[in-house]
Amino acid sequence: MLIGLYNYWIVVALMMLGFFIIIAHGNLIKKLVGLSIFQTSVFIFYISVAKVEGGSAPILAADTSVYSNPLPHVLILTAIVVGIATTALGLALTMRINEAYGSIEEEIIQKQDNQS
Amino acid sequence: MTLHLPILQVIVPLIAAPLCMFLKQYPKAVWLFSLLASALTLLISALLLQQVLTSGTIIYELGGWQPPWGIEYRIDQLNAYLLLIISAISTIVLVAAQTSIEKELESYRQSYFYMLYLLSLAGMLGIVATADAFNVFVFLEISSLSAYALIALGKDRRALWASYQYLIMGTVGATFILIGIGLMYQMTGTLNMNDLAQRLPEVAETRTVFVAFAFTVVGICLKLALFPLHLWLPNAYAYAPSIVTAFFAATATKVAIYLLIRFTFSIFGLSFSFTTLPLQTLFLLLGLLGVFIASMTAIYQNNVKHIFAYSSVAQVGYMIVGLSVGSALGLTATLIHLFNHALMKSALFLALAAVMYRIGSVQLNQFHGLGRQMPLTMAAIVVGGLSLVGVPLTVGFVSKWYLVLAVIENGWWHVALLILLGSLLAIIYLWKIVEAAYFKPPVHEAGTIKEAPYSILIPVWVLIFANLYFGIDTRLSVEVAQSAAQSLFGVAP
Numbered sequence: 263m264l265i266g267l268y269n270y271w272i273v274v275a276l277m278m279l280g281f282f283i284i285i286a287h288g289n290l291i292k293k294l295v296g297l298s299i300f301q302t303s304v305f306i307f308y309i310s311v312a313k314v315e316g317g318s319a320p321i322l323a324a325d326t327s328v329y330s331n332p333l334p335h336v337l338i339l340t341a342i343v344v345g346i347a348t349t350a351l352g353l354a355l356t357m358r359i360n361e362a363y364g365s366i367e368e369e370i371i372q373k374q375d376n377q378s
Numbered sequence: 379m380t381l382h383l384p385i386l387q388v389i390v391p392l393i394a395a396p397l398c399m400f401l402k403q404y405p406k407a408v409w410l411f412s413l414l415a416s417a418l419t420l421l422i423s424a425l426l427l428q429q430v431l432t433s434g435t436i437i438y439e440l441g442g443w444q445p446p447w448g449i450e451y452r453i454d455q456l457n458a459y460l461l462l463i464i465s466a467i468s469t470i471v472l473v474a475a476q477t478s479i480e481k482e483l484e485s486y487r488q489s490y491f492y493m494l495y496l497l498s499l500a501g502m503l504g505i506v507a508t509a510d511a512f513n514v515f516v517f518l519e520i521s522s523l524s525a526y527a528l529i530a531l532g533k534d535r536r537a538l539w540a541s542y543q544y545l546i547m548g549t550v551g552a553t554f555i556l557i558g559i560g561l562m563y564q565m566t567g568t569l570n571m572n573d574l575a576q577r578l579p580e581v582a583e584t585r586t587v588f589v590a591f592a593f594t595v596v597g598i599c600l601k602l603a604l605f606p607l608h609l610w611l612p613n614a615y616a617y618a619p620s621i622v623t624a625f626f627a628a629t630a631t632k633v634a635i636y637l638l639i640r641f642t643f644s645i646f647g648l649s650f651s652f653t654t655l656p657l658q659t660l661f662l663l664l665g666l667l668g669v670f671i672a673s674m675t676a677i678y679q680n681n682v683k684h685i686f687a688y689s690s691v692a693q694v695g696y697m698i699v700g701l702s703v704g705s706a707l708g709l710t711a712t713l714i715h716l717f718n719h720a721l722m723k724s725a726l727f728l729a730l731a732a733v734m735y736r737i738g739s740v741q742l743n744q745f746h747g748l749g750r751q752m753p754l755t756m757a758a759i760v761v762g763g764l765s766l767v768g769v770p771l772t773v774g775f776v777s778k779w780y781l782v783l784a785v786i787e788n789g790w791w792h793v794a795l796l797i798l799l800g801s802l803l804a805i806i807y808l809w810k811i812v813e814a815a816y817f818k819p820p821v822h823e824a825g826t827i828k829e830a831p832y833s834i835l836i837p838v839w840v841l842i843f844a845n846l847y848f849g850i851d852t853r854l855s856v857e858v859a860q861s862a863a864q865s866l867f868g869v870a871p
Binding site for chain 1: 545
């Protein structure tokens with residue numbers, strides 16, 4: 263049970279790790295790193311789901327009859343693209359925030375907002 | 379041509395968005411072009427609604443691939459109703475956009491604004507039109523990513539920070555939905571909503587499905603700003619360009635409510651959501667808490683955009699209370715309020731765009747004396763506000779009426795009382811604005827402030843008249859909402 267489902271344990275561990283970083287860290291770049299880890303864990307989850315025991319790559323061949331499910335792979339390709347777009351946008355925003363506030367620490371930004 | 383309307387609905391703004399770049403040098407041309415695209419989606423959605431009302435649900439197979447293998451677009455009454463609301467509000471807001479955007483954004487950013495606006499519109503229409511669970515996630519991210527960028531266009535540097543916070547929370551929410559969809563796929567092997575609805579009951583009593591449900595609902599609730607997951611909303615609405623706020627306040631949360639209805643009522647089914655799991659109590663509690671806490675917070679705000687943003691959170695609370703009733707009448711109340719709230723909030727925020735255009739600020743102390751200096755704009759805010767409170771002859775009354783009816787039908791007298799009490803709180807924050815505009819000595823010298831330009835005033839008053847018209851002639855909103863609600867209950871086991 264514990265070892266047989268090790269891929270799911272990795273997914274959950276990564277997911278919680280990423281989520282924790284998003285919540286606990288005040289540095290905007292670190293938050294984005296956390297977000298990326300969080301998203302990546304979901305990618306691994308989808309790919310785990312696609313695995314069929316004893317199945318080969320989903321390419322039609324004469325000597326195989328069992329294939330892995332290719333659909334989750336396709337889905338996750340889309341999700342990866344979305345993830346890249348999110349990270350890029352987040353980094354761009356962080357740059358603009360740094361120009362406007364002179365800092366990328368949540369505490370300092372909020373202090374400046376409260377003053378104005 | 380009419381055969382392909384369901385996909386054209388989404389494709390038109392999606393293709394129009396990048397085409398805007400060819401006209402980049404001429405912001406005014408880009409505006410006309412996007413207005414044309416948006417008006418076209420409005421036309422398509424009106425045709426779709428008419429088609430659905432006369433001949434029933436439209437099923438469209440993308441690329442001719444049969445569902446559940448291919449992606450299916452399915453337009454039933456609920457979808458067509460939502461599509462019409464979104465495309466209509468988008469078009470009216472876009473009419474006013476040029477004047478306001480020219481003033482609020484640097485010239486090199488204006489063309490990008492329209493492009494992002496169209497992308498966001500395409501995303502929202504896509505979420506509603508599709509019947510594929512994964513497709514929902516993709517469109518959700520299209521609309522959200524462009525929303526983050528649109529909010530970051532705000533002049534105030536706090537817009538950047540608000541956008542960043544929204545990005546983090548929104549992405550967490552969308553990823554939650556993705557996890558939920560993955561778990562559902564794992565259990566059923568399908569992504570088609572109809573197929574999911576048929577296959578989920580067989581495996582409903584498993585922990586995987588419980589977890590899938592929890593992730594999906596929490597993710598959607600983050601998107602719809604249900605209390606206490608609303609923290610991203612007030613600042614994002616307050617510091618975004620005024621036009622963006624008017625568009626999102628009227629449409630973005632509505633799309634999320636639609637998703638919630640789809641997932642809890644059609645896919646998981648009412649008995650699973652409300653009987654097997656305690657969603658009913660949870661929704662009732664959070665909805666009412668949202669109404670009260672957000673309304674109280676609104677009373678203490680000094681930025682008028684903040685006041686209306688918190689009021690949006692409160693109005694979402696009413697819609698969730700309507701859902702929690704769990705009857706066809708309750709769902710009808712939610713759907714009517716969805717339509718009506720879109721009318722009120724787009725009118726109010728557009729009026730604020732007019733104030734922003736003339737004064738450059740929406741702080742409450744800048745409103746002093748505006749009742750005489752900008753009489754038409756202020757009158758619009760008062761009428762829109764009365765509609766928000768739920769005064770008879772406005773749309774707000776119609777939705778409160780149905781909500782109270784639905785709650786009383788269930789025997790929840792105390793909830794009905796609380797709903798009325800919540801409306802009183804709305805009077806208080808509305809009064810603060812009225813007092814500032816009409817009863818305080820003017821802060822701006824006489825003659826320096828003129829009435830807002832007609833290009834903004836006309837759309838505002840079109841929306842205000844819609845607020846009054848649909849408060850009296852409820853045929854469109856109530857009848858479609860009623861039959862959509864009944865058909866959802868007919869399908870749900």
